[in-house]
Structure formats: C-alpha cells, structure tokens
Amino acid sequence: MADAYVIEAVDLRKVYGDIQALNGLNLQVPAGSIFGFLGRNGAGKTTTIKALLGMTRPTGGSARVFGLAVNEPAASVEIRRRTGFVSEDKDLYDSMTVADLIGFTRPFFPRWRSDLEAKYLRAFELPGERKVKTLSRGTRTKLALLLALCRGAELLVLDEPTSGLDPAMTEEVLQALVAHVSSEAMTIFFSSHQIAEVDQIADRIAIIDRGRTVVSGVLDDLRESYRRVQLVFAGDAPAAAFHAPGVVRVRRERRVLSVLCCDGAEQVVDEARTLHPVSVNVTPVTLKEIFLETVVGAED
C-alpha cells in the first residue's frame, strides 16, 4: 500500500532550539488528490514542506515521498526531480530575466514540458525579457507556477500559493491549478491558511496545529460527519459533559449549549434529550467552523 500515498509522514518531529515546530505530525496524501494543508501561521506547514523536500532535516519520526525516505540525500534529489515547488515568498533569482530563469531551470528536469511552457507563457502573459526583480507580486507568482508546472512533475507542492495576491489574481491562480490537474495526472499538496481557497479546490485536507495533525480526511466526508447540535434551555444551560463518541467541543453561553461532533449527531442528540432542552437543532458545519473549533477553539 506504500505506493498508494504520494506523501506519508509518521510521527514527524522537528525541533529548532527551544521551538518544537513539528510535534508528531502524521500525514497521508493519496496519489491524484488535491490536498489542502491548513493551519494557522506558525502551525508547522512550511516546516513540513521543507522536511518533505529535504530543505530541513527532521529530528524524529519518518517521512516518505513517492516511497522514498526524505532524509536520505540521494532519495531527496530524486524526490525533487519528480516534484514541482512554489515557495511562500515566490523566492526566485532576481538578477535573471524571465527567459533566463526558464532556460536555467529546464535542463534540470528531463521531463520538462515545453508545450506547457509555451502555453503558460502565453496564458500568464509573462514578459520574457523582464528581470525577475521588476515583476509584480502576481506576475512573480505566475512565473513560479509556470516553473513548477513545466517540470513534468508527478507532485506539486505549493506553500501558500496565493499569499499576497488580490482576489482576482487568487482566482486566476486557483483556476489555473484546477485546469492543470484536470488535464495532467498529478497530485497537488498545498498549504494555506485561507480556508475559502482550500474549500474551493481541495478534495482532501489536513488541519495542523502546533506541529500536530488535528483533523484529516476527505473534505466531503468531513462535511458529512461534522455536525453542530444546538440545545436551547428555558433557563441557563447546564454545565453538561457529553460521553457520546466524536464530541469535539462543547460551548455554553447563557441559555444555549452548542456541541460540535465529528462522528454523526444521533448519539449526541439522544444524550442531549436527557437534559430536557426546549429545542434541539442539528446543523451542518462549514470547513471554516471545523477549522476554528479544532484550532482556535482548542486554545480555550
């Protein structure tokens, strides 16, 4: 089953001095998926990506990409040969022109797609003779994307691909990604703290917090299994503890008791009725609510 997952991390750890950047992260990214990697700033998303691409060394646990161990230098080179990458800062060589940078990158990748290069040069309207340092943030993002997409990669790793872009440019980049993945057999693994864009294009997600995976799965399944059960009482809501499986969080505010559960709502509703509320409502939850309750709510 190892090949079923393009990326697989088990109990991955990374310590920088006193800072535990990754704290036992587990991750499984199936081949062909568009995988959204969600977390707040500083949650460990970039560290995870750097560890997967051999830019930083894990201090514990294991991670494999294409079944290759990320901490073995020769395997790491092979992983990068088969992976396209866009960094958060779209950090490219400022002193080169767009054409120079494409020409520089091409020889490193035997499966370089000249057809895609021509296609995206036109579609993104990239000025070949302009120096990279003179490009706007949006154009630089498009160039970084072209350089990643043309590698003939099986995996595309994008670290906050739309950070700093205006909504129109964000939409253009996301549409380009979706169009690309629909025509090419590849896996996209992208990190973000923009829930809307993950919701828009991802089919699977993982949410990480403080270096650990707190939620992971198929996005539609998560939407299906997560429910909010809202109980309204005649007086102040009781301080109840729920024993049903899958209870993620319970919030009490005056007459209202709100229970977020991740494993269906039936057992929670049964338990709730024993508290004799005036009303019981079960509502679906959005990805944003799941994110806020599992990450931000975890601090409460």
Next chain:
Amino acid sequence: MLWYKSWLDTRWRFIIGFALCVGGAWLAVFGYPRVTRLIALSPAVDVTTEVGRRLHDIVELSRGFRGYIWVQWFRQSMVQSVTLLAILLGSGGVVTHGGGELYTLSLPVSREQLLYTRAAVGLTELLLIAFVPSLVIALMSPAIGEHFSVVSALVHATCLFITCAAFFSLALLLSTSYSDVWRPMLITAAVGLVLSLAEAVNPTVAQFGVYKLMSGETYFRFGRVPWPGLVVALAVSGGLIVAAAANVSRRDY
C-alpha cells in the same frame, strides 16, 4: 547550469577585479622607465635599521626589470590585490546568495554539488585573475625593450593562485555558516591581516610565511619552486572546501 548561477552571483566582483589587475600589470610595465629614472636620483638609504635595509633591498632589486616586476608586482601589488579578490570571490552564501534560496534547494541537485560548483567557478575566476595579468607582464615587456620570461610569470602566478585559493576556501567555508557576505569576508580578511603582521614582526614565521610563498620568493631569489609550501596550501584549500561541503549538507534552511 549551476555554474551559470554561480557566475551571475560573482561576475561583477570578478570582472572589476580582473580589469584592475590587468590594468595594473599594464601600468607596472609601462611605468618602469620612469622608475629607473627616479632610482637614479634617489639618495643613499641608511642600512643600519631594519626599515632601511628593506628599503635598500627594494631599491637595489628595482634597478633590474626582473627584480622590479617581482618587488612591485608579485610581492606587493598582486599579493595584496589577489588575496583581497580571493576573499571577495569566496564570500557570500553558497545557497542563499543572490536570492532564490528555496528555489535553489528545490532543484534536483545535492548540496555538495551546489558547493563544488560554486567553488569551481570561484577558483576558475581566481585562476584567471592570477594568470592573465602575470602573462600580460611577460607579453608586454618587449614593448619597452625589457624581458620577463613567460615561465617566471607562470611560476609566480601558480604560487599566487594556490596560496590565495586557501583564503578563498576559508571564505567559502565561513559562507556556509553565515548567510551574509560581510562576516565571511571580514573574518577571512582578519586572518590574512594577522598572518601578515606575524610575518612582518617575526623572521622565523616569515621564513615559512604564506605571503612569502604567495610571492614565489624562493623561485625569484634561488630559482626553486616552493613545492612543499604549495602542496601544503593545496591540502589546506582542499580540506576547507571538503569541510564546507560537509557543513552545507547538514544545514537546515
């Protein structure tokens, strides 16, 4: 193509340094007739002091073209300028310099490959800086009716290149620990200054000194190529580059 990135990162330092050295060689050759006239007019030097003895040595050596070129060019101008250029060419983050750190690291090459390419490009530039101006001296000398042999120029350039390569390699090693240009540059320059001062005040140190080796003094005075010193300098340089490769491969970015 990694060489192209290294070339872009270092090209202006190289081009400016190369042009200055070639121009300096030209001026050294065509300035000789003027120097001979000045020496004829110079008063006698008091040789009872160490400084006087050194000045006298310089004046006496400069009476002949071969001695003049060695004293003025290979022992002074080139020793100082090529050492400085070696430090400049070796300084600057191997992965981080010129932007695009993560882009470089995302390429399917090992970090050792990055380091060795950077070292090869820098050493090639240093080689050109050491050899081309030296050959300019030999080739331009007939234009003023003098002669400086090509073999001598090549031997002195070899001494310069191999010894300065050690400074280059030290700066390169430090550049794998510091992401800025300044610290590797300043620390290596400080090492060079300390060695220079030690040679200036201590005759025993000067006997085996790096700058004496760099100027090819034993070849000039006795016709002996300083092979043991050159082998040691090569070994030091190679060791520093290997250490730099080990350092860059274990770093987190």
